[in-house]
Amino acid sequence: MDFEEEPEVIIKVNQLFKIFGNDPKRGVEHLRAGRTKQEIFEKTSLIVGLDDVSFEVMKGETFVLMGLSGCGKSTLLRSLNRLIHPTAGEIIIGGRDIVGMNDDEIREFRRDNIGMVFQNFALLPHRSILDNVAFGLEIQGMPLAERHEKSRAALELVGLSGYETSMPDQLSGGMKQRVGLARALAGDAEILLMDEAFSALDPLIRRDMQDELIDLQERLNKTVIFVTHDLDEALKIGNRIALMMDGKIIQVGTAEEILMNPENEYVERFVADVDMTKVLTAKDIMMKADPVIYCKSGPHHAARLMKEFGISSLFVVSQHRILRGIVMLEDVVEAVKHDKKTLEETTIQDIPFVQLDTPISEIIPVIADSRYPLPVLDEDARLKGMIMRSSVLLALARKEPETNDS
Numbered sequence: 076m077d078f079e080e081e082p083e084v085i086i087k088v089n090q091l092f093k094i095f096g097n098d099p100k101r102g103v104e105h106l107r108a109g110r111t112k113q114e115i116f117e118k119t120s121l122i123v124g125l126d127d128v129s130f131e132v133m134k135g136e137t138f139v140l141m142g143l144s145g146c147g148k149s150t151l152l153r154s155l156n157r158l159i160h161p162t163a164g165e166i167i168i169g170g171r172d173i174v175g176m177n178d179d180e181i182r183e184f185r186r187d188n189i190g191m192v193f194q195n196f197a198l199l200p201h202r203s204i205l206d207n208v209a210f211g212l213e214i215q216g217m218p219l220a221e222r223h224e225k226s227r228a229a230l231e232l233v234g235l236s237g238y239e240t241s242m243p244d245q246l247s248g249g250m251k252q253r254v255g256l257a258r259a260l261a262g263d264a265e266i267l268l269m270d271e272a273f274s275a276l277d278p279l280i281r282r283d284m285q286d287e288l289i290d291l292q293e294r295l296n297k298t299v300i301f302v303t304h305d306l307d308e309a310l311k312i313g314n315r316i317a318l319m320m321d322g323k324i325i326q327v328g329t330a331e332e333i334l335m336n337p338e339n340e341y342v343e344r345f346v347a348d349v350d351m352t353k354v355l356t357a358k359d360i361m362m363k364a365d366p367v368i369y370c371k372s373g374p375h376h377a378a379r380l381m382k383e384f385g386i387s388s389l390f391v392v393s394q395h396r397i398l399r400g401i402v403m404l405e406d407v408v409e410a411v412k413h414d415k416k417t418l419e420e421t422t423i424q425d426i427p428f429v430q431l432d433t434p435i436s437e438i439i440p441v442i443a444d445s446r447y448p449l450p451v452l453d454e455d456a457r458l459k460g461m462i463m464r465s466s467v468l469l470a471l472a473r474k475e476p477e478t479n480d481s
């Protein structure tokens with residue numbers, strides 16, 4: 076997500092209900108009267124799919140719908156492109172009311188705005204990979220040359236250039252799902268709906284696909300609604316996660332918000348066995364590395380900064396905060412005594428560092444072995460923050476969920 080721009084709401088869902096069965100509006104009344112999904116089913120045979128769901132999704136966000144099987148994830152996802160017609164409530168996408176559209180309007184709206192990726196790939200077996208990707212465009216009546224050009228570009232995005240003439244049964248599961256993704260991207264839709272898209276893949280391939288999606292998102296900035304029942308997957312790819320139960324959204328938040336402040340016992344149980352050291356990364360626990368000292372400065376300046384801020388070390392940077400090393404108080408004092416003009420001899424180079432997305436599990440051994448505060452660098456070696464031993468401990472000292480015997 077691009078945080079430099081003002082976030083823009085692209086999807087707004089307001090008090091959405093979906094009841095399956097005859098005379099579904101009755102179900103809404105039962106829910107409003109406070110009855111549970113189970114009670115309503117026993118009394119009326121109506122099945123609650125969605126129960127008063129409200130949320131917003133920002134443009135460019137990867138928004139995950141998560142929860143146990145049967146909690147309503149697919150029903151919610153499929154309501155967004157009206158494959159399912161809600162019983163009550165509002166869905167506004169890009170300023171347009173989805174629920175009130177007639178069949179022609181919704182078809183056109185889907186075509187221009189929404190791409191969908193399914194769990195079972197849904198590839199046509201007798202068509203080449205290229206023609207599978209181009210299928211949706213073909214249905215729209217796009218001329219051959221143009222739809223092939225767009226489809227080639229989409230295949231390239233997912234790393235499948237060269238497979239245009241292959242047939243689906245020649246591809247592995249992971250590759251088939253890349254084709255599914257390419258097909259969703261070919262139409263240039265702003266919104267991608269993905270329903271358990273990676274759930275059928277082997278764990279290693281699945282992780283690759285998650286990385287691929289994150290990578291694609293950095294380049295394309297689509298709005299992705301991603302359904303999964305897998306918490307680790309949700310935490311990894313979601314900017315925000317909505318946790319669902321019995322057709323309701325129980326909590327919406329970032330991975331950290333949900334892990335650190337579970338809304339209720341259900342969420343707490345859900346997240347109980349997540350290993351925090353794998354979820355939190357350097358950027359979550361780092362603090363500001365300020366002040367720093369410019370490498371052309373001298374020991375007198377360094378000594379003054381250390382005294383003023385009461386610190387015993389200073390990171391040394393060159394232009395654009397590129398890290399050059401660290402100076403320690405005792406060395407700076409020596410350098411001042413010997414009237415050194417620069418910090419060149421005083422700077423300790425090649426100190427350990429971590430990247431913004433290094434997980435705590437990998438930070439702990441590095442910081443345990445180091446005498447220095449740990450610098451956090453971006454890809455261009457620019458100093459973004461620093462980590463002290465105490466910040467790691469603090470991050471891990473969250474409230475442990477109570478153990479449950481059941």
Ligand SMILES: Nc1ncnc2c1ncn2[C@@H]1O[C@H](COP(=O)(O)OP(=O)(O)O)[C@@H](O)[C@H]1O
Nearest residue numbers: 095122123124143144145146147148149150151
């Ligand atoms: N077409 C349908 N007819 C009746 N009940 C349905 C239908 N589709 C889904 N449901 C019910 O709605 C609830 C939510 O289902 P679903 O959205 O598929 O859950 P999830 O995707 O989270 O596994 C479940 O209780 C399911 O049995």
Ligand SMILES: [Mg+2]
Nearest residue numbers: 148149150271
């Ligand atoms: Mg489902």
